[in-house]
Amino acid sequence: MEIAISVKNISKSYRLYKAPPDKLKEILNPFGRKYHQEFRALNDVSFEIKKGESVGIVGRNGSGKSTLLKLICGVLQPTSGEVSVQGRVSALLELGAGFNQEYTGRQNVYMNGALRGLTKEQVDEKLESILDFADIGDFIDQSVKTYSSGMYVRLAFSCAVNVEPDILIVDEALSVGDIRFKHKCFRKIESFREAGKTVLMVTHDIGSVKSFCDNAIWINNGKIEQIGKADAVVRDYSSFMNYGLVSKGSVALKDTKAQRGNEVSLVQRGNEASFDADIPWEEVSHSSSFGDGGAIIKRVAFYGKDDFKKIAILEGGESVVFSLDIEVKEALDMPIVACRLDNKYGMHIFGVSNLTVGEELRPLNAGERVVVNIEFVFPKLGNGHYVIAAAIANGTNQAHVQQHFVHEAYIVQVINPSVAAKMGHCIVLEQTWISLMDSK
Structure with a gap:
C-alpha cells in the first residue's frame, strides 16, 4: 500500500538559556563559552503511515506530540532527519492558527483557503458548506477577535475538513468544542475514514483513539515508546499513566450504606x-x-x-x-x-x-x-x-x-x-x- 506520511530519524532540538543576555553573549562570542542547554523535543523518531490509515498519537503533556505534527505539516523544520508527505494536507494544529484577528470570519475563510492552495473561485464553491458546518450565524461577518474559543474551533475545523484534503491532521483542538459540535466533527472524521483518506490525530481522549484509529503511536520524552494496534497501545499507555500514581489528599470512606441492588x-x-x-x-x-x-x-x-x-x-x-x-x-x-x-x-x-x-x-x-x-x-x-x-x-x-x-x-x-x-x-x-x- 502507498505511503502517505514517512518520518525517518527526525530529531528536534531547542537551545534553552537561563537569561536573555546569555543568548546575546553566545552570539557575540560564538567560539567562546556556551551558555545554553540543549533540549531535545524529539529524538530519532521514525515511522510510516499508509494511505487510508487512521492513526492516533498519545502521550503525556510535553512528550513531543504537537512538535511532531508541526514537523509533519512543515510548520517547523527538523534538526535532523526527514519527513515526506504525499497528498494535500489539512491541519488543525492550534486554536485559530492561520486566522488574522482583525479580519472577519468570512475574510479568514478566504485567506485560509489561499494558504491551503485554493483559488478564490474554489473557495466560493465550498463557502456554503464551510459556513453550514461552522454554524456560527451572523458572527461570520464579525472580527475574529470577538469570537469565543468554541467559535474559533468551529470555523477552523470547518475550513480544515471542507477543502477535500488527502490527509487530515488534528491536534487536540476539539477539546474546546461543545458536545454537539464534537459529535458532528467525529462523524466527519468517520466519513474521512470511510472515504479512504488518511487521518492523524493527537488527543488525550483514549476512547476516541480506540474508536476512530486503526493504529496508535505512544510518544514518551521525545521518543516512540510503542507503535501498533490502537487498542494495545492505548491499554499499555493507560497502564503507564495509572501505575503508581497517587492523588494528594485524603477523603474518609462513608459509614452509611445506601439502599442498592448491587x-x-x-x-x-x-x-x-x-x-x-x-x-x-x-x-x-x-x-x-x-x-x-x-x-x-x-x-x-x-x-x-x-x-x-x-x-x-x-x-x-x-x-x-x-x-x-x-x-x-x-x-x-x-x-x-x-x-x-x-x-x-x-x-x-x-x-x-x-x-x-x-x-x-x-x-x-x-x-x-x-x-x-x-x-x-x-x-x-x-x-x-x-x-x-x-x-x-x-x-x-x-x-x-x-x-x-x-x-x-x-x-x-x-x-x-x-x-x-x-x-x-x-x-x-x-x-x-x-x-x-x-x-x-
Whole structure:
C-alpha cells in the first residue's frame, strides 16, 4: 500500500538559556563559552503511515506530540532527519492558527483557503458548506477577535475538513468544542475514514483513539515508546499513566450504606477444598495487567447468582456474580475491589466497586487469601462481545494506588433477541412505549 506520511530519524532540538543576555553573549562570542542547554523535543523518531490509515498519537503533556505534527505539516523544520508527505494536507494544529484577528470570519475563510492552495473561485464553491458546518450565524461577518474559543474551533475545523484534503491532521483542538459540535466533527472524521483518506490525530481522549484509529503511536520524552494496534497501545499507555500514581489528599470512606441492588462482599478463603468448589474459576495469568503488587488477583469467575453456572453468553437482565480470588502480599488498610465492563471498542460501559455501592471492606493482612463477590444485575446491552476488567487498589476513590489491574480478565457475549440489540444499540431500554395518535 502507498505511503502517505514517512518520518525517518527526525530529531528536534531547542537551545534553552537561563537569561536573555546569555543568548546575546553566545552570539557575540560564538567560539567562546556556551551558555545554553540543549533540549531535545524529539529524538530519532521514525515511522510510516499508509494511505487510508487512521492513526492516533498519545502521550503525556510535553512528550513531543504537537512538535511532531508541526514537523509533519512543515510548520517547523527538523534538526535532523526527514519527513515526506504525499497528498494535500489539512491541519488543525492550534486554536485559530492561520486566522488574522482583525479580519472577519468570512475574510479568514478566504485567506485560509489561499494558504491551503485554493483559488478564490474554489473557495466560493465550498463557502456554503464551510459556513453550514461552522454554524456560527451572523458572527461570520464579525472580527475574529470577538469570537469565543468554541467559535474559533468551529470555523477552523470547518475550513480544515471542507477543502477535500488527502490527509487530515488534528491536534487536540476539539477539546474546546461543545458536545454537539464534537459529535458532528467525529462523524466527519468517520466519513474521512470511510472515504479512504488518511487521518492523524493527537488527543488525550483514549476512547476516541480506540474508536476512530486503526493504529496508535505512544510518544514518551521525545521518543516512540510503542507503535501498533490502537487498542494495545492505548491499554499499555493507560497502564503507564495509572501505575503508581497517587492523588494528594485524603477523603474518609462513608459509614452509611445506601439502599442498592448491587452488593460487594468479602469472604475469608479457608483451607477447605469445598470452600469454592462450586465457583467456576478462570485463571487470569494469560491476561495483561499492571499494579504495585501489594495484592494479586489469581482467578476470576462470572456466574449466575442462583445456579453458580459459568456465564459465557447472556441476554441481559440476569442476576450475576463476578468473583475475584485475591492473594494479599502486603497489608492493605483501605482495600478497593472493582470490576469494569468495556465494549469491543474499549469504551467503558459501567463499573462496580465496594465504594460505588457504599460498602467498606475490612483491612487485609499480608498472607491472606480472600474471595470478593460482586453481585449485580447485568444490563441489557447491544449484541456483541464485552470484556470484564478486574482490579484491587488501596486507598480512597480520590487517592489510591492500583495493586493489581487485569485488563481482559473475562470475556462475555451478549445475544439479545430484541430489535434494538440486533441493531447494535449500546443499551436496550426497558419499559419503553411508542404511541400514535391522530392529529387534530
